[in-house]
Amino acid sequence: MKSLIFAAASLLFGTIYALPSKTASEPFLTQVDNTTWVLGNEIWNVTQQQIYGIKLMYKGRDCVGEAVGHYVSYNGAASNLQWTSASITKRGTYHGKQYIDVSFTAAEGDMHWVIFSGLSGAYQYFVNHALPTLGEFRTLWRLDNTTFTKGRTNIKDEELPPLSEYLPGNKVQDETWLKPDGSGYITKYDFTAWSRNQDYFGVYGGGFGSWYINAGKDYYNGDHLKQELMVHRESSTGDAVQLNMIHGTHFMASSSDVFPDGKMWGPWLWYLNDGDKQDAAKRAAEEFRSWPYTWLDDEEYHSRGTVRGKIMLSDGRPASNAAVFLGDNDPNKTSLDMGSTYYYTAYADRNGNFEFSNVRAATYGLQAWSNGSSIADVTTSLHQNDVTVKKSAETSLGSLTWEVSTKEKLFQIGDFDRYSYGFLHGGAPHQHALVASCPANLTYIIGESKPLDWCFGQTYLGNWTVRFKAPAASQSAAPNLIVSLAGYSSGASTNILVNGVRVGNMTSGSSLLPSDPCLYRSATGAGEWHLLEYSFDKALLKEGWNELTFNMVRNTTWHGFMWDSVVLEW
Incomplete structure (x- = not known):
């Protein structure tokens, strides 16, 4: 089919546009008929038809050839x-x-x-x-x-x-x-x-x-x-x-x-x-x-300003290396799902200072979350709306306070950073079916095991068990289990048990757990982040050794859970 297209095109306008001119230096656009144009300069040119740019001439060769263009x-x-x-x-x-x-x-x-x-x-x-x-x-x-x-x-x-x-x-x-x-x-x-x-x-x-x-x-x-x-x-x-x-x-x-x-x-x-x-x-x-390109003649494109600020955690620490995001104001989507307008990413420095430069003039919502390192224990996020950016002006947000959990932490597995980094195979080079190398059954002992003993994804029927010690029950509120997933691919269901008693479930079709294609499309670091929390009766915990179990009861090949962090607090 491609050959027939070229044959017809050649009959229409010969080969005059097949090679860039060696004498002309001006860029050009030439219309051949109602659905064919040639554009380029003295180095290259493209023959553009109604849908496809079917011919790319560069260094004396058609770089499209029999391809689509x-x-x-x-x-x-x-x-x-x-x-x-x-x-x-x-x-x-x-x-x-x-x-x-x-x-x-x-x-x-x-x-x-x-x-x-x-x-x-x-x-x-x-x-x-x-x-x-x-x-x-x-x-x-x-x-x-x-x-x-x-x-x-x-x-x-x-x-x-x-x-x-x-x-x-x-x-x-x-x-x-x-x-x-x-x-x-x-x-x-x-x-x-x-x-x-x-x-x-x-x-x-x-x-x-x-x-x-x-x-x-x-x-x-x-x-x-x-x-x-x-x-x-x-x-x-x-x-x-x-x-x-x-x-x-x-x-x-x-x-x-x-x-x-x-x-x-x-x-x-x-x-x-x-x-x-x-x-x-x-x-x-x-x-x-x-960038941004000064040759572009567009007023809105050049209407840009700067946003600066500093983020401190409510416990007095700076939000070192936090991921900071400017996106939709008062959003109804996750930051990954936003896409209607313009979006900006940055990281705070070790003192919690951040800056966005060349931001289009508009009103944004700001978010921040842990990127690991010295704030890898922070399970909350910062949200602030109504960040207004004006042309050629600096928006100073001053010092922002990021509220963190004040609960006592019984254990944490993995950095809280929305990635699978630190776990076995977490962040490995992209490759299909890597999750199949993770075990069906796994035991992780708090105080003895290391993050590399926890695999980046769970895909097989079986039990992943966390053994941990708890002190005697106090008069505090119910324990809170935080499960942070770096991604989730549909077709898997896991019951969450504390000392054999079910306290929650992670499953396909849940409004809290929409599916992304991370595990079956070669991703090893992240898909779409999900934060799940499960509170349960503190009477389920006993003084001394306890067990938290992720019991996968339904699975699909190469689908399942990509882990970020598991935290138990009370």
Whole structure:
């Protein structure tokens, strides 16, 4: 089919646009017919049709080849944007370089390509006008699989699996196959990475590299724990996929957002080179220094201010290294699920001071939670609404007090930080079915066992038992069991027992425990965080040794509970 498209296109406008001009230095947009345009500069050009950018000429080669090319879509591949027109909305000169801003218009909004003379690539951004309520929105390149053979994120850099290993008879689930030699699994989700930690990512090989550099990340949905699929091989065609998940849902329990007219994703830089990662890293550093981009002509984009403050715990300690988040004001969603507007993440320093710079003018809600280290025992979170940011102004929040629990702690397993870090396999490199290496039965003895004796996830029928000593019952309130889950994947049910008496349950279908795909999509550090609390009669505890048991009574392969921390207090 792709060959037929190219043949028809060639008959329409020949090969004049196949190669970048070696003499012209001005970026350009040329309309061929009602559904075909060519855009680029003296280094590269793209032939854009109604949906797909079908041809990318760079260094004398079509980098798309028989692959699908460039497109924009939402809710997976269910809805590809269809361009009805294209125009140059602005021409200008910036630091001696000419540029044009090309806008492709669809019913849902406008996709912009900002093309500078002399730049190997283009800046891109999308402005919403009529996107529906959705979870997933993305731009992407699907490129020639013989040229782009490797994938790189900030935590993974290796060959993409050869298409020959994707055997239909070995498929075990969504985009996941048993390797032909039985040594493990092939899955696109192994190329997952933390969205807000990215420097540059893309596909490369054979003297060519195609990279995304997202210097500004305020248009992303979610908080510090937002992770997304970045690159992979398309199993049906072998295409090398460079995936720009600007609004993603791959590891979330839910994400259903309504976007205001004018919501802007980007700009980011799509960058071409010869596959040199040092060059890409250097370019990324330049982009991060240059953000927010002064060449962009948009008043709201440049209406930004600063937020500063200090967080102290109610027990007098500074909130050292706490995760701090600016998101929806007076929210009705978790911080990971937020995504309608703009979001900012930071970490406090060791004294509890934090700062957000270049924040879009608006009113936000602030949250903070433990990121481990010296406040790994803090089980509460800080919430403050009505943080107003004004253009070119500093919003000083002064000293904020974060209330912490005053109850006596009988024990804690694992740092309270919303990650599985510290447990066996917690935070290991992404790999499918790692949770299957965790035991069905486990005994953890408070005062003797270490966090590495507790595995990061529970997936098998069986009992995970905590043995702990308690003093004689006091006149205090009922004991409170806090279970902090770094993630939960459906199909599992666990009864919680204290000395053989059931005090709670964690199960699928519970409104308190929505499912996310973390454990069966290669995640090892987090999915969506869940905080569960169970109070019970203190008479169930006896002086001396006691047992807390997580008795899994229903399971599904590779599904279950990813642990963050277990705390018992009274």
